[in-house]
Amino acid sequence: MAEGNETVHERLSSEYSAGFVTDIESETLPPGLDEGIVRQISSKKEEPGWMTDWRLEAYRRWRTMRPPRWAHVQFPPIDFQAISYFSAPRGNRPRSLEEVDPEILRTYEKLGIPLHEQEALAGVERPNVAVDAVFDSVSVATTFRETLRDAGVIFCPIADAMREHPDLVRKYLGSVVSRADNFYAALNSAVFSDGSFVYVPKNTRCPMELSTYFRINAQNTGQFERTLIIADKGAYVSYLEGCTAPMRDENQLHAAVVELVALDDAEIKYSTVQNWFPGDAEGRGGIYNFVTKRGACLGARSKISWTQVETGSAITWKYPSVVLRGDGSTGEFYSVALTNNRQQADTGTKMLHIGRDTKSTIISKGISAGQSQNSYRGRVRMNPAAEGARNYTQCDSLLIGDRCGAHTFPFIESRVPSAVVEHEATTSKVNDDQLFLCQQRGIDPEKAISMIVNGFCKEVFRQLPMEFAVEAGKLLEVSLEGAVG
Amino acid sequence: MTAAEQFQARLFDDARASPRYASWLDRGPSLAALADAPLPEPRSYTWEYSNPNPWYEQNARRTDNRPNAGKVVASGGIRVADFDAADSRERCIIEANLNATVDRRRYSLAAVNDVLLCGGVVIEVPERARDAEIELGHLTGGFERVLLIVGAGAEATLVETPASPTHRVVECLVGTGASLRHLRLQGAADSFEYQLVSTRVEAGASYRFGQYAQGSGMRRNDVHIESAGDGADIGIRGAWHLSGQQHLDTQVNVHHGIGGGTSRQTVRGVVNDRAKAVFNGRIHIAPGAQNTDAALSAKHMLLARTAQAYAKPELEIYANDVRCAHGATMGEIDGDALFYLRSRGIGEPAARHLLIAGFLEEAMADHGREEARALLSPGSLQPGKLPRPLTRKEGSAFRLPADAYFHEKLS
Numbered sequence: 001m002a003e004g005n006e007t008v009h010e011r012l013s014s015e016y017s018a019g020f021v022t023d024i025e026s027e028t029l030p031p032g033l034d035e036g037i038v039r040q041i042s043s044k045k046e047e048p049g050w051m052t053d054w055r056l057e058a059y060r061r062w063r064t065m066r067p068p069r070w071a072h073v074q075f076p077p078i079d080f081q082a083i084s085y086f087s088a089p090r091g092n093r094p095r096s097l098e099e100v101d102p103e104i105l106r107t108y109e110k111l112g113i114p115l116h117e118q119e120a121l122a123g124v125e126r127p128n129v130a131v132d133a134v135f136d137s138v139s140v141a142t143t144f145r146e147t148l149r150d151a152g153v154i155f156c157p158i159a160d161a162m163r164e165h166p167d168l169v170r171k172y173l174g175s176v177v178s179r180a181d182n183f184y185a186a187l188n189s190a191v192f193s194d195g196s197f198v199y200v201p202k203n204t205r206c207p208m209e210l211s212t213y214f215r216i217n218a219q220n221t222g223q224f225e226r227t228l229i230i231a232d233k234g235a236y237v238s239y240l241e242g243c244t245a246p247m248r249d250e251n252q253l254h255a256a257v258v259e260l261v262a263l264d265d266a267e268i269k270y271s272t273v274q275n276w277f278p279g280d281a282e283g284r285g286g287i288y289n290f291v292t293k294r295g296a297c298l299g300a301r302s303k304i305s306w307t308q309v310e311t312g313s314a315i316t317w318k319y320p321s322v323v324l325r326g327d328g329s330t331g332e333f334y335s336v337a338l339t340n341n342r343q344q345a346d347t348g349t350k351m352l353h354i355g356r357d358t359k360s361t362i363i364s365k366g367i368s369a370g371q372s373q374n375s376y377r378g379r380v381r382m383n384p385a386a387e388g389a390r391n392y393t394q395c396d397s398l399l400i401g402d403r404c405g406a407h408t409f410p411f412i413e414s415r416v417p418s419a420v421v422e423h424e425a426t427t428s429k430v431n432d433d434q435l436f437l438c439q440q441r442g443i444d445p446e447k448a449i450s451m452i453v454n455g456f457c458k459e460v461f462r463q464l465p466m467e468f469a470v471e472a473g474k475l476l477e478v479s480l481e482g483a484v485g
Numbered sequence: 486m487t488a489a490e491q492f493q494a495r496l497f498d499d500a501r502a503s504p505r506y507a508s509w510l511d512r513g514p515s516l517a518a519l520a521d522a523p524l525p526e527p528r529s530y531t532w533e534y535s536n537p538n539p540w541y542e543q544n545a546r547r548t549d550n551r552p553n554a555g556k557v558v559a560s561g562g563i564r565v566a567d568f569d570a571a572d573s574r575e576r577c578i579i580e581a582n583l584n585a586t587v588d589r590r591r592y593s594l595a596a597v598n599d600v601l602l603c604g605g606v607v608i609e610v611p612e613r614a615r616d617a618e619i620e621l622g623h624l625t626g627g628f629e630r631v632l633l634i635v636g637a638g639a640e641a642t643l644v645e646t647p648a649s650p651t652h653r654v655v656e657c658l659v660g661t662g663a664s665l666r667h668l669r670l671q672g673a674a675d676s677f678e679y680q681l682v683s684t685r686v687e688a689g690a691s692y693r694f695g696q697y698a699q700g701s702g703m704r705r706n707d708v709h710i711e712s713a714g715d716g717a718d719i720g721i722r723g724a725w726h727l728s729g730q731q732h733l734d735t736q737v738n739v740h741h742g743i744g745g746g747t748s749r750q751t752v753r754g755v756v757n758d759r760a761k762a763v764f765n766g767r768i769h770i771a772p773g774a775q776n777t778d779a780a781l782s783a784k785h786m787l788l789a790r791t792a793q794a795y796a797k798p799e800l801e802i803y804a805n806d807v808r809c810a811h812g813a814t815m816g817e818i819d820g821d822a823l824f825y826l827r828s829r830g831i832g833e834p835a836a837r838h839l840l841i842a843g844f845l846e847e848a849m850a851d852h853g854r855e856e857a858r859a860l861l862s863p864g865s866l867q868p869g870k871l872p873r874p875l876t877r878k879e880g881s882a883f884r885l886p887a888d889a890y891f892h893e894k895l896s
Contacts, residue, residue, distance in 0.1 A: 070530055382815070384790065399805035402775070408800040410813070417787035417817035427802050427809040 017478070019277055022107040022217050028087040031220065033080055035059060038190050041086050045159045045193065048166060058179040058189030065183045071346040072375040072407055073315050075251075075288070083253060085191040087218040089135060104135055107215065130155055132196045132212045134225055142196075144208065151207050153237075154199040158226055161197035168199055172230055176259040176296045176323070184255040184317075185292040188224045192257065195225035200235035200266075209465055211240040214256075216276075216287070222253035229259070231266035233299065238269040240468055243276055243312070249285045251314060256291045264299030264326065269307070271464050273472055276312035278479075281370075283342030286314025293320035294350075297329035297358075305332035306349065307463040309472040311479040314343060319377065321350035324358035324389075331360040334460040336472070338453075338479050339372030339404070348378035348395075348410075353386035353419065364395040365457050368404035369480060375407040382419035389419040397427040398456055400449065400480070450477040489524040492541040496600060506603050507568040509576060510583075515599035518589035525593065534763040534795045535705055535734040537594075540677040544601075544652070557606055557624075561617035561641075568605035568630070579607050583632055586656055586683040592707055594679045598628045598654045605630035612636035612660070623648035631655040635663045637687075642666045642852070649674030649701060657684040657692070661714065664691040668853040670860055673731065674701035681707040686746075688714025695722045695850050697857040700731025700760060708737040712746035712777075719748040724848040726841075726861040727760035727792075734763040744774040744804065750781040753848035755841055755861075756792040767799040768811070774804050781811040786818065786844055838862075 029037060038059045042052040067078070089101055130144035132155065148155045154165060162169050179189040196212045216223045231237055243254075254276060260268050270293075279286025289312070295304035306320040322331030333349040351360035360380065368374040376395045397406035408425045430452055438448035454461070454473055461469045486494075500516055524541075525532045557565050566575045589596040604625035610617045610633070617639060621631065626648065635641050637660040645668065647653055659665045669682070678701055686692045696706065710719055725733050739748045754762045768779045785794040798811040818840050826836035842862055849857045 397800075397802070399802070402805045403772070404805070405803045406800070407802060408798075408811070410797060410799075412796045412813055412815060413794075414785070414787060414815040415791075415793045417790060417792065419815070421813075421815040423798070423814070424812040425798070425800060425810065427800060427807065429805040429807075 016277055018275060022103055024101060024103045025090040026087050026218055027090045028084050028218055028221060031082050031084045033085055033191065037085055041191055041193055044086065047162055050170065051162055055190050058186050061180045062183065062186035062190055065186055067183045071317050072373060073317065073344040073346050075315055078253060078288070082220070084221045085224065086193055087221040130208055130210050132157060134194055134212060134214045135217060147207065152201040152204055153206050154197065155210055156197055158195045158197040158228060165199065168230065169197065169228070172228055172259065172261050176261060176294050177257050177292050182292060184290040185257050188226060188255050188257045188292070192224045192226040195227045198229040198237060198239065200231045200237045202232045203234040205235070206237040209238050209240055211242070214241070214243040216252060216254065220250065222255065225256050227256070227258040229268055230261045231263065231268050233264045233266060235266045238465060239271070240465060241270070241272045243274055251286055251288055253288045253290065258293040260295030260304055262295065262297050262299060262302035262304050265301050266299060267303040268295065269305045271468055272308040273468055273475065274308065274310045274312050275475055278312045278341065278343050279314040281341045283314070287312065289313035289316045289318060291318045293318065294323065295321070296323045297326050297331065299329070300326040301328045302326050303330040305463070307334045307460065309460070309464070309475065310335070310337040310345060310347060311475050316345040316347050318347045319349055321352070322360065323352045323354065324360065325354045327355040328357045329355055330358070333362045333364070334463045335364045336367070336457045336460045337374055338367040338476055339369065339374045340479055341370040341372060343372040346375045346377055348376045350379040351391055352381045352383070353389040353391070354383050355386065357388045358386055359389070360391045362391070362393040362395070363459050365460055366395065366397040366406055367400065367453055367456070368397065368406045369400040371403045373405040373407070375409060377409045379411040380413065380421055382414040382416050382421065384415045386416050387418050389416070391421045393423040395425045396456070398453065399427065399429045446481070450480055453480060487526055488538040488541045489526050492545060493519060493524050495545065496597065500600055504602070507605065510568065510602070512600050514584070515589055515596040518596045519593060522590040522593045524597070531736065534761070535703055535732065539703055540679060543677050557608065558620040559608065559618065561614050562611050563617050563619060564609040566607050568607065571607065575607055578609070578634070579632060582634060582658060583656070585658065586685045586709070586711060587654070587681070592681055592709070595654050595681050598630065598652055601628040602630055603627040605632070607632045608634070610635045610639045610641045612638055614639040614641065617641040619643045621645045626651060628652045633657045635659045635665050637661045637663055639663045643668070645669040647671065650676035650678050652679055654681045654683070657682070659684065659686045659690045659692050661687045662689040666693045666852050668695045668856065669697070670856055671698035671704065672860065673699040676701055677703040679705045681709070683709045685711045685713050686717040686719055689716045690714070691718040693720045693850060693852065695853050695857065696735070697853070697860050698725045698733055699860065700725070700727040700733035703732045703734070705734045706736070708735070709740070710738070711740045711742055712748060713742055715743060715745035717746040719746065720850070721750040722848045722850045723752040724754070724845045724857060724861055725762060726755045726845060727762055728757040729760060731760040736765040738767045738769065739779065741770045741774045741777045741779065744776045746777050748779045751848045752783040753845050754785040754794065755788060755845060756785060756794050757788040759791045761793045763795045765797045765799065766811070767801065768809055769801045770804050770807055770809065772803040775806040777804065777807045779807070779809045783813045785815045786841070787815065788817070
């Protein structure tokens with residue numbers, strides 16, 4: 001028994017493998033936020049005048065707003081004047097991969113993110129993934145831009161898109177998540193520094209998976225990125241997002257906005273594996289992940305699918321939503337949220353049915369361990385014109401240990417008789433019989449728990465692209481270390 | 486100044502004068518609670534779908550001292566006393582138990598009820614009493630209070646038929662091993678009402694609550710039930726059938742403070758015309774309340790294109806060895822079932838009545854089934870004029886709310 005505990009202890013101390021700091025010179029704006037800082041960020045990004053005005057308007061709106069208080073999370077008030085809103089590796093922006101600081105390349109190598117455009121890996125053919133790597137406030141590298149350009153797909157940092165494709169950015173930026181949508185979205189609109197922009201033209205299937213990898217490195221900074229993905233009529237794109245940060249004792253703020261637009265018959269699949277630093281076992285440090293993600297199914301028969309695996313962050317406040325405006329459009333939300341130690345998560349989705357015959361599916365799996373609190377919060381709204389709309393929601397919670405909490409707050413609203421809404425939720429602990437069966441066959445308790453948890457999340461993992469599904473499974477295993485014993 | 490703030494300011498002014506009804510009763514703690522916790526505002530977190538402002542306007546003037554005009558019919562050795570006429574022993578009992586189960590900061594309108602009290606009765610069911618029956622009809626029509634104490638091992642039935650408008654707070658203390666069946670029937674009305682049932686169920690006790698209702702201008706029913714001992718058994722049944730412009734908001738909170746308890750909630754609602762049904766069913770399991778078994782099922786049926794239903798089944802769980810589940814659905818009459826009945830020669834109106842009645846029946850307990858049927862059967866309702874169908878244009882005029890994901894006016 002003592003030996004077993006020792007092994008657990010050993011593995012615990014190495015739990016967050018992405019927690020290292022990259023020692024590079026960076027250029028950071030002083031902490032604090034006022035109109036001057038907003039203007040500085042805008043001028044550093046060499047933005048057009050309309051964009052500076054857009055930001056300033058967002059900043060003025062933000063000043064009149066208050067942080068949301070309804071979420072089931074607790075944390076001391078954030079001092080927004082103590083945060084630095086811009087940090088970038090020093091030097092000119094690299095034009096190609098060769099020019100990227102080798103220290104940064106090594107960081108991504110350590111994290112297992114392929115920034116080299118290799119065709120094959122260890123003799124095994126493997127599908128290419130185009131990566132946009134965002135380091136603190138700026139995008140440092142975007143791979144496969146040429147290949148994608150040949151297919152007509154635009155995949156670039158959003159700052160580049162503002163200069164190269166101003167019409168598209170102007171038309172869609174803020175069209176799904178407005179500048180005044182909520183406190184954190186307004187803050188993001190004022191100070192966002194980078195992020196990815198994707199446009200897939202008509203009747204085009206994006207030839208490879210697109211991916212953005214977010215890394216917070218600098219101390220006392222926040223990361224505020226903005227992603228905008230537009231799938232034109234009949235287009236298809238699959239997009240992956242990953243994130244990590246160093247281990248630090250202070251809390252850091254990450255307030256991103258993601259907007260998706262799907263026109264007629266288009267499909268967007270957005271997958272996230274979120275592994276921000278969750279804080280240590282005592283709840284010191286960790287990322288505050290306050291993110292607004294929303295997709296608009298504008299066109300008929302369009303589809304937006306969110307898949308998320310959330311294992312990191314000290315506090316998660318995140319509700320990827322779909323506005324189902326086009327007739328016959330489909331929204332999906334698949335989520336695994338795991339909290340351990342003192343993590344707090346308040347996450348879920350919103351499905352707003354506006355068009356006729358719209359469909360949505362919500363599958364949410366919450367796992368709480370240690371002293372963590374894990375809440376599902378969702379809203380399904382059937383508007384008067386949503387004739388024949390359907391929603392199915394299933395949220396299951398699994399509790400590991402007797403000091404954690406699992407909560408469910410679903411809002412169900414219907415104003416149309418022919419719409420059908422079904423919601424079910426269950427809460428249980430790890431089944432003793434299953435655990436016994438595994439142990440009886442020589443599987444140690446920790447491994448057995450991780451197997452059971454993997455089975456519990458199977459429905460969600462199935463939705464992830466293959467490489468991500470493997471990563472997600474491993475991530476759960478690591479995050480659960482020390483939860484039993 | 487909002488309507489709530491105005492109402493509260495006036496309440497504090499009035500409270501300076503000594504109350505005429507049951508003046509011996511200490512209103513201090515209720516006033517303190519009101520000073521701490523503001524009255525509900527429209528669109529606040531727990532009042533998202535109901536507007537309390539008409540209630541404040543309706544009750545703005547100080548209610549007169551109206552002695553208990555109604556009657557309490559009780560049998561089986563039960564003692565009943567009016568708060569105003571209570572003797573010293575009864576006063577002791579009232580002082581010791583009143584608000585024992587009511588969190589006045591959470592239910593601040595119950596604190597208002599205390600301050601403006603104009604009628605109240607304490608009902609004591611002796612230990613091990615059998616077949617005790619209490620019928621509670623109209624009392625004062627104002628702010629009234631019922632304190633029911635069921636002694637250990639007793640069996641009692643409480644039937645409430647409050648006439649409208651009533652602002653009634655009912656507190657039930659169900660002693661160890663006792664059993665209480667509580668039936669409440671609320672007919673249609675136009676007024677704005679707030680009512681609270683707050684019950685504590687001790688170890689081995691059983692509490693069955695049946696609430697069958699039509700709506701009113703704004704009728705808010707808060708139900709708070711605490712499972713306070715091992716083996717406490719709670720059953721809640723609710724059915725409502727709303728028509729016209731009726732509004733019914735039911736908020737149930739089942740709190741499992743101690744482990745080993747069981748609770749079941751079954752709710753069925755039918756909403757017609759321009760009516761609006763709101764249901765919030767919460768299961769709260771406190772840290773350490775292991776071996777709790779709790780479940781909730783809430784279904785709503787919408788019959789008209791202008792009817793609205795809002796449901797929020799909530800789970801808040803702080804213990805791991807528990808079984809909890811909830812389910813909620815919304816939809817219309819099952820087309821296949823309707824077709825089946827019509828293919829058997831049953832006319833459409835009759836077939837619809839049959840299906841509606843069958844749907845509501847799922848939430849009716851054996852006790853009070855007849856009364857509930859009489860209150861809610863489709864024939865007993867005034868068929869409202871069917872509104873014109875909504876045009877496509879009107880429907881799509883909806884725009885996203887500019888505020889946050891969920892309403893954050895709580896602060």
